[in-house]
Amino acid sequence: MLSKKEKGLIKEIWERLSPVAEDIGSEALLRMFASYPGTKTYFSHLDISPGSSHLHSHGKKIVLAIAEGAKDISQLTVTLAPLQTLHAYQLRIDPTNFKLLSHCMLVTLACYLGEEFTPVAHAAMDKYLSAFAAVLAEKYR
Amino acid sequence: MVKWSDFERATIADIFSKIDTGAVGCAALSRCLTVYPWTQRYFSKFGNLSSPDAIASNPKVAAHGKVVMGGFEKAAKNLDDIKNSFRDLSVLHSEKLQVDPDNFKLLADCVTIVVAGQLGKAFTSEVHAAFEKFLAVVVSSLRKQYY
Numbered sequence: 675m676l677s678k679k680e681k682g683l684i685k686e687i688w689e690r691l692s693p694v695a696e697d698i699g700s701e702a703l704l705r706m707f708a709s710y711p712g713t714k715t716y717f718s719h720l721d722i723s724p725g726s727s728h729l730h731s732h733g734k735k736i737v738l739a740i741a742e743g744a745k746d747i748s749q750l751t752v753t754l755a756p757l758q759t760l761h762a763y764q765l766r767i768d769p770t771n772f773k774l775l776s777h778c779m780l781v782t783l784a785c786y787l788g789e790e791f792t793p794v795a796h797a798a799m800d801k802y803l804s805a806f807a808a809v810l811a812e813k814y815r
Numbered sequence: 816m817v818k819w820s821d822f823e824r825a826t827i828a829d830i831f832s833k834i835d836t837g838a839v840g841c842a843a844l845s846r847c848l849t850v851y852p853w854t855q856r857y858f859s860k861f862g863n864l865s866s867p868d869a870i871a872s873n874p875k876v877a878a879h880g881k882v883v884m885g886g887f888e889k890a891a892k893n894l895d896d897i898k899n900s901f902r903d904l905s906v907l908h909s910e911k912l913q914v915d916p917d918n919f920k921l922l923a924d925c926v927t928i929v930v931a932g933q934l935g936k937a938f939t940s941e942v943h944a945a946f947e948k949f950l951a952v953v954v955s956s957l958r959k960q961y962y
Contacts, residue, residue: 701940704940705940705943705944707940708940708941708943708944709940709943709944709947709948724940777924777927780924780928781927781928781931781938781943784928784929784931784932785931785932785934785935785936785938787932788932788935789932791928791932792867793845793846793849793850793867793870793871794849794867796846796849796850796928797849797850797867800850
């Protein structure tokens with residue numbers, strides 16, 4: 675469960691990082707493809723080599739969705755409804771992969787924010803990304 | 816036997832030469848106890864773990880973090896035989912400490928995040944992947960003697 679303080683912290687971090695959504699998103703994806711090569715199987719239709727325009731635009735899309743959800747976490751199910759349908763019926767990405775991307779997102783944030791990514795911020799962010807992933811998978815079955 | 820590329824060997828050695836293992840161990844264990852509070856169940860004798868600040872300033876956590884990271888460093892120096900060099904540690908965690916092995920991954924993730932925070936841009940996706948592979952081998956070796 676996210677406390678009021680944690681929700682505020684998460685909202686503030688993603689507000690600050692939205693302008694560099696492309697950098698954060700593409701880096702997180704790149705880390706995931708490098709550490710967990712099985713995840714690449716979902717992207718055979720795109721060019722996901724470092725620096726590619728597909729990687730950047732896709733990374734940006736993902737981070738902007740995460741940032742949008744962070745604006746009002748209590749409304750996640752409403753905000754993510756279209757993405758729930760997309761993932762459940764079209765993309766059908768195995769939900770275990772959400773954990774892998776979340777972990778790589780946290781590593782990217784740690785590299786970016788350094789000391790600022792305190793244990794408290796890390797805990798809050800991990801909880802938020804877990805909740806985000808859970809909502810995303812809600813329509814799967 | 817695990818096969819390590821030249822890049823992976825060099826990267827793992829480089830990471831351990833750059834980090835203060837005591838500080839990383841302390842920070843990683845503190846993070847684990849903070850981010851995944853259920854892991855505190857194994858540390859009831861450590862005193863005050865009631866808040867992130869209490870955990871971060873707890874001397875027993877710091878000392879133990881150093882011990883744990885020393886284990887990772889031992890693995891880094893024995894890349895070609897981690898499984899055997901960790902045999903006794905695996906038995907210890909399984910039979911005496913009775914730690915759920917799923918927790919090893921949680922701590923390993925926290926180690927990654929602490930190292931990433933310290934190395935910043937130098938922790939590229941390639942370096943990160945090599946480190947993840949190393950941690951996965953350590954975790955797997957620690958799980959080996961559970962039955």
